Amino acid sequence: MNRDVKESDRMNSFLKCEGVTKHYFLKKALNDVSFKAERGIIIGLIGPNGSGKTTLLKTIFGLCRPTKGRVLFEGKYPDRSTKAKIAFLPEIDHLYDWMTVHQTINFISPFYPDWEKVRMAKLFDLLNLDERMEVGKLSKGQRARLKILLTLSRRSSLVLLDEPLSGIDPVSRRKILQAINSEFRAEEQTIILSTHEVLEAESIFDRIIILEQGNIKLMGNIDDIRQKSGKSIRVLLEEVYG
Amino acid sequence: MARYWSLLKKELRTSRMSFFILLFSIIAWDVFLSTRSNSWDKTLIFVLSFVPVVVLPFYAFVGGFSSFREEWQDKTIYLLLLLPVRGTTLTSVKLLSVFIEILVFVTTIFIGVMIFGQKAFPVTMPYQVLIQGGLILSIAMLMLATMSQFAYLAGRLFERFQWLVSLWVFILLWWGIGRLSSLLSYLLKWLPDIQVKCWQISGIWDYLGEGTVPPTFSIHSAALVAVILSYLIIFFLGSWFLEKYAEI
Numbered sequence: 001m002n003r004d005v006k007e008s009d010r011m012n013s014f015l016k017c018e019g020v021t022k023h024y025f026l027k028k029a030l031n032d033v034s035f036k037a038e039r040g041i042i043i044g045l046i047g048p049n050g051s052g053k054t055t056l057l058k059t060i061f062g063l064c065r066p067t068k069g070r071v072l073f074e075g076k077y078p079d080r081s082t083k084a085k086i087a088f089l090p091e092i093d094h095l096y097d098w099m100t101v102h103q104t105i106n107f108i109s110p111f112y113p114d115w116e117k118v119r120m121a122k123l124f125d126l127l128n129l130d131e132r133m134e135v136g137k138l139s140k141g142q143r144a145r146l147k148i149l150l151t152l153s154r155r156s157s158l159v160l161l162d163e164p165l166s167g168i169d170p171v172s173r174r175k176i177l178q179a180i181n182s183e184f185r186a187e188e189q190t191i192i193l194s195t196h197e198v199l200e201a202e203s204i205f206d207r208i209i210i211l212e213q214g215n216i217k218l219m220g221n222i223d224d225i226r227q228k229s230g231k232s233i234r235v236l237l238e239e240v241y242g
Numbered sequence: 243m244a245r246y247w248s249l250l251k252k253e254l255r256t257s258r259m260s261f262f263i264l265l266f267s268i269i270a271w272d273v274f275l276s277t278r279s280n281s282w283d284k285t286l287i288f289v290l291s292f293v294p295v296v297v298l299p300f301y302a303f304v305g306g307f308s309s310f311r312e313e314w315q316d317k318t319i320y321l322l323l324l325l326p327v328r329g330t331t332l333t334s335v336k337l338l339s340v341f342i343e344i345l346v347f348v349t350t351i352f353i354g355v356m357i358f359g360q361k362a363f364p365v366t367m368p369y370q371v372l373i374q375g376g377l378i379l380s381i382a383m384l385m386l387a388t389m390s391q392f393a394y395l396a397g398r399l400f401e402r403f404q405w406l407v408s409l410w411v412f413i414l415l416w417w418g419i420g421r422l423s424s425l426l427s428y429l430l431k432w433l434p435d436i437q438v439k440c441w442q443i444s445g446i447w448d449y450l451g452e453g454t455v456p457p458t459f460s461i462h463s464a465a466l467v468a469v470i471l472s473y474l475i476i477f478f479l480g481s482w483f484l485e486k487y488a489e490i
Contacts, residue, residue: 025401063323064489080485084326094320098255107252110245111325 014039014190015158019069022055029055031214040186042204045194046237047211053194054091057160061088073158087156089147091163097136101129101146112154120153127175141172148176152183161193165201173200180204202233210240246335253339261343264301268294268347272354279361288362291354298344298383305340306387307394319490329485333391333477340387341380348376385473389415392480398488419472426468433463
């Protein structure tokens with residue numbers, strides 16, 4: 001598959017989605033989604049439930065195959081080798097309930113050559129986790145914090161965060177945003193974060209992509225959008241979704 | 243290797259409940275039979291000590307099929323598919339876990355068989371027969387687990403009617419493997435047969451009856467290699483489905 005990738009595509013862009021369309025039986029989850037991203041930015045992927053945010057992130061990572069179009073990360077189609085460079089935080093609880101926090105870290109970390117112990121220790125303190133606790137006994141907020149720790153402890157060039165703030169307490173939300181902010185490496189990393197919590201997350205975004213029913217409704221630099229419209233992103237969203 | 247070991251430990255830990263339930267059931271069955279040794283015929287007890295073997299195909303089938311089904315059900319498949327590892331790593335580690343468990347069951351069953359055999363017959367059963375029988379049984383169960391694992395992964399390629407697809411794939415696999423093995427066997431007929439002189443399962447009753455010298459028997463290499471290749475093809479195909487085409 002990678003043999004089909006042209007050299008120009010390889011050089012051009014860090015992440016490129018070209019006409020990505022995804023069908024699930026009769027439902028169209030994504031429709032001709034195209035965008036490019038360079039290193040060093042945080043992109044907010046915004047949209048209501050069912051707008052295609054999760055499908056788009058899964059397609060970028062390679063957990064879904066596009067029905068049409070293509071995704072290129074560093075000039076390659078998503079595969080095993082790109083998994084080693086992309087950190088993905090899924091929205092659902094994907095950890096083993098019977099493992100302790102410590103066991104979960106020990107289970108996952110050896111698979112990633114970009115795992116940084118120092119960074120993990122720092123995040124551990126910041127996110128206030130108890131490593132002896134079983135994952136199944138953690139609160140929703142604690143689980144979300146553990147997931148963010150597992151994702152940000154890696155030195156990945158692309159970080160995909162699917163609803164990391166969804167349905168959790170304000171303290172956890174604050175800690176997670178704090179962690180994302182403090183651990184973001186602007187010179188080498190790009191983060192794509194999907195969220196409903198626009199008000200809280202707006203401040204960390206450089207760019208936003210607003211999705212509606214699988215289509216890109218609005219996309220651009222957050223400051224430009226604010227300046228042009230003279231409105232906050234939240235107000236804009238209310239207008240877009242009625 | 244450490245990563246593989248870590249995955250294997252996780253597999254063994256996940257299935258430990260069903261493993262221990264079956265292991266204790268086998269031991270309980272043997273204990274029950276030993277309490278009957280004064281009232282029941284010793285040959286009957288010896289034959290009954292083989293009964294737990296009947297459960298093994300079921301365990302292997304469920305082990306192969308449900309090891310991935312449970313990951314999908316619990317959403318932990320995300321964690322596995324996020325790891326930058328080959329599909330073969332994930333599939334083989336699950337099959338190895340089933341194989342290890344089956345080996346433990348077979349060993350436990352055959353220890354019982356040996357004990358009851360000693361009581362039932364005047365001569366001791368040759369250990370080669372037990373090792374041979376145990377290995378053949380365990381490998382057969384591994385093949386069954388490979389088939390059911392493949393059937394499940396094939397079903398995951400479809401958005402709807404996954405159970406129906408898996409069921410049909412499993413049924414058709416018996417026919418497919420038969421055809422493929424015949425073809426490969428024909429292509430490999432140039433392979434020389436192997437002559438082995440030792441006790442074998444089919445000769446056990448002769449041995450128990452007459453105590454003759456170990457017979458020489460011939461292993462049809464082409465058929466053996468053909469069957470092994472057929473299962474390897476299924477294994478690699480299933481792993482490829484998982485790595486490249488399974489969606490979550």
